[in-house]
Amino acid sequence: MSxxxxxxxxxxxxxxxxxxxxxxxxxxxxxxxxxxxxxTINAGDVSELAKYGVSxxxxxxxxxxxxxxxxxxxxxxxxxxxxxGAKIVLVASTTDSLYIAPLLAVGLEAGYxxxxxxxxxxxxxxxxxRNAYSMKAFSFTEITSDVxxxxxxxxSFGLVENAVSLSEEAFAPSxxxxxxxxxxxxxxxxxxxxxxxxxxxxxxxGRGLKGPENWGMIEELASxxxxxxxxxxxxxxxxxxxHSEHVGQTGKPVASNLYIAVGISGAIQxxxxxxxxxxxxxxxxxxxxxxxxxxxxxVVGDAFDVVPKLIEKLKAFKAQHS
Amino acid sequence: xxxxxxxxxxxxxxxxxxxxxxxxxxxxNGVQFVINPNDEFGLTRAIWFKEKQGASVTVVNVGEADTExxxxxxxxxxxxxxxxxxxxxxxxxFVAKQIAEVVKNGGYDLVIAGKESxxxxxGMVPGMVAALLNMNFINSCTGIEVDGNTAKATREIxxxxxxxxxxxxxxxxxxxxxxxxxxxxxxxxxxxxxxxTKQITVVEPVGATQNTKTVKFEKPAPKSAVKLIxxxxxxxxxxxxxNEAKVI
Numbered sequence: 001m002s003x004x005x006x007x008x009x010x011x012x013x014x015x016x017x018x019x020x021x022x023x024x025x026x027x028x029x030x031x032x033x034x035x036x037x038x039x040t041i042n043a044g045d046v047s048e049l050a051k052y053g054v055s056x057x058x059x060x061x062x063x064x065x066x067x068x069x070x071x072x073x074x075x076x077x078x079x080x081x082x083x084x085g086a087k088i089v090l091v092a093s094t095t096d097s098l099y100i101a102p103l104l105a106v107g108l109e110a111g112y113x114x115x116x117x118x119x120x121x122x123x124x125x126x127x128x129x130r131n132a133y134s135m136k137a138f139s140f141t142e143i144t145s146d147v148x149x150x151x152x153x154x155x156s157f158g159l160v161e162n163a164v165s166l167s168e169e170a171f172a173p174s175x176x177x178x179x180x181x182x183x184x185x186x187x188x189x190x191x192x193x194x195x196x197x198x199x200x201x202x203x204x205x206g207r208g209l210k211g212p213e214n215w216g217m218i219e220e221l222a223s224x225x226x227x228x229x230x231x232x233x234x235x236x237x238x239x240x241x242x243h244s245e246h247v248g249q250t251g252k253p254v255a256s257n258l259y260i261a262v263g264i265s266g267a268i269q270x271x272x273x274x275x276x277x278x279x280x281x282x283x284x285x286x287x288x289x290x291x292x293x294x295x296x297x298x299v300v301g302d303a304f305d306v307v308p309k310l311i312e313k314l315k316a317f318k319a320q321h322s
Numbered sequence: 323x324x325x326x327x328x329x330x331x332x333x334x335x336x337x338x339x340x341x342x343x344x345x346x347x348x349x350x351n352g353v354q355f356v357i358n359p360n361d362e363f364g365l366t367r368a369i370w371f372k373e374k375q376g377a378s379v380t381v382v383n384v385g386e387a388d389t390e391x392x393x394x395x396x397x398x399x400x401x402x403x404x405x406x407x408x409x410x411x412x413x414x415x416f417v418a419k420q421i422a423e424v425v426k427n428g429g430y431d432l433v434i435a436g437k438e439s440x441x442x443x444x445g446m447v448p449g450m451v452a453a454l455l456n457m458n459f460i461n462s463c464t465g466i467e468v469d470g471n472t473a474k475a476t477r478e479i480x481x482x483x484x485x486x487x488x489x490x491x492x493x494x495x496x497x498x499x500x501x502x503x504x505x506x507x508x509x510x511x512x513x514x515x516x517x518x519t520k521q522i523t524v525v526e527p528v529g530a531t532q533n534t535k536t537v538k539f540e541k542p543a544p545k546s547a548v549k550l551i552x553x554x555x556x557x558x559x560x561x562x563x564x565n566e567a568k569v570i
Contacts, residue, residue, distance in 0.1 A: 101449070103459065107453065111534040133443075138541075139538075142536075145531075145533035183487050186484070237504070249335060250498040258569040282548070298548040299552075310559070310560075314560060
């Protein structure tokens, strides 16, 4: 009756969210007197999971699962959960895991709570705190089914080391043709650049930058910080930056550690989308810009003056701390 | 092609969020309700299929009588008819069960739902509908074409996109990109007039287990004021980010 988590990997390497999930799972396991099992799909070295309290890994190695396929992956995780008799199943809030989750919930007849931001308030009844109303409120949700599925919100639970000994077991789910009815025709991915979803720091530009030709300093600031670049909706609509950079309510959500907004006034829809970021820095010439109301740190000034200066200061800082 | 568009009736983004009844319910007083933004993109794409490929478009909403104005708006945008399942949309699985029943009864080829609603942020209804009916499902859909019995859809992934193909019947969870913002349909006078005589069929819900329950809501703690740093003192910002916030 262990707790099962899906430890996502990319190109054979476990993603950082897998260790966050393990940390979360281990806490509950200790509270309820059970253990943590992870299931991985085509992952290479999984031993690091032991550092975060995972005592068993069900390793799936299957060529048919080389390309991501939600139904096949959901079926695989479902079978792993059933094998373990898991009553609590955890996934991360990544694009692929959130695609899998509803399918997995139905397959397991599990009540499903997404955007979970903390350890359960109680296990009997089983109540979890989750984000709702586009991050303007929390909802306390009770899951009443026997099996419970949780998607843990990005960046909501840190890494907690709790080393145990690990046993790895090969696991071969039984999959059929129907699992692969949705086919991948092609994949287009920008490589070498950190994505907004994975970035710890995001540097974002708005209309205050006046034009696409002025984005050089945004890219440079991002580069110094190893950050992903993003933009506000008007900037994306104007075609100054690619749609893939649009963050906000109808764009990508941001849940990074640091979000730096340059020349963005802070429309409600924008803030809703980036609210999950831990620390917000706002640089804007207008002291009345609504964004300052939600910012942690702010600089009232001209971006064309502040950003280049900030880049120099950060370069010096990085040189000192490398 | 028979298309079913699922729409949610949600508070407008700029609404004040408050709770009543011991914080167990959302306070609807004075709140403007709209079609969930993610659903609107899908609805416009469905209208495109209607105009270019002769598809029929039905909208479905799970809600009580107060959602009718929102449903009429979808009809004004161009849907042919609507179905309202007369029930409080208490839980994602419950809503999915209701929609699955409607899909089964109507024999739809394509079901377009919004990926996530603004209020519950569950992100689960489209996938659950597909799983309940054993239909193909594509999430985070930013583009869809249909040719005969085959659909080609674009899925947004981290750092890029995937082109997927699947046969109908198909459920897609749409978002911005399935049509461009500038192409979003808004109701015009003719649409509003026509909507008045379009059919909204009210059906009773089917029995379904509710396996989650909202116990209560809570508003986040008020934020402390921003720390302002002078443009002449950016060393201080770097210092705060490193030593205080610990993010660099």
